[in-house]
Amino acid sequence: MAPKRTHDGDFFAKDGAEPAKKRKGFSVGPANLPDGTYRRKTQKIKSDLIQKAKVKKAYAKIKAKESATKAPKSAYERAAEEEGTTQGTEPEPASLGLHPDRVTMLNEPEPEPVPTPAPRPRRPREDGKRQSRPPKPSAFTKEMEIAEKRKQAAEARQREREAKQKDREATLRAKRPDQFGKRRLGRESNVLLSRVQRMVGQ
Incomplete structure (x- = not known):
């Protein structure tokens, strides 16, 4: 006999709880592979993924246990431990004097600046005209030469x-x-x- 319908129109049990859904396992590759190389490969990939997930889970548990037993240290505390000082002592105040490297740099004599040669002014040409640049080589000189050769060959024929x-x-x-x-x-x-x-x- 089927369960009675509730006011919402759902087929739930009388207590109103939803039936538990079955969790479906994950799949790698198509399900209908014949037994052979590809099927074994997909099974190996699936087993590797399961193994990695188990290791991650175990690592997360161990990490959670350690973090619960030990309070995390701040970056300042870790730096103080590395230097060998305790939390109670205050760090030394910064000195107002110059750094020794800076002092030696200031005491050294300044190197003389190397004079840069002044640019030479252009000499005007005798005829008064501006000096013309050589013409830029054309991008199609080779093609023009080939076309000229073809034209000459056609004329000869x-x-x-x-x-x-x-x-x-x-x-x-x-x-x-x-x-x-x-x-x-x-x-x-x-x-x-x-x-x-x-x-x-x-």
Whole structure:
């Protein structure tokens, strides 16, 4: 039989106390790992964490016991113990005299200041104009050189194409027969000679 509902609408026992919640243990890694390397690794991590927590708890208990038995000392008391003085004695008053290092520093003669050379005034140029600085090197000098080389190479290729075209046209004209159907050997020899000269010149 189910417990009776209270006025608040909760299913609690008649005494009004909440049922005790079960404390769930912590988990490391996924719960559904198969038995193997990863599962053993997560179990090792969990056991290490439990061990560290136990050590921390034990240390906290010991520290609490010691602090309860001994009252904490202030920083002044610890400093006094280190110097070997007791709490009852007052510290020595500071002397009004100068520190010995300060006295020796004051007694030493002052070093002579090294004179700094005065800056030389600029001489005006003979023609009266201001001296111009050398121009700053351009950031794109290398790129400009490369572009210039490419441009020159393109122009050379264009000239070569034009020369070959002219040579072709001259060869066609020279091979064209005359009005009687005979070859014009003079024209052909001139074209062949110019082609040989160009090949030798390269």
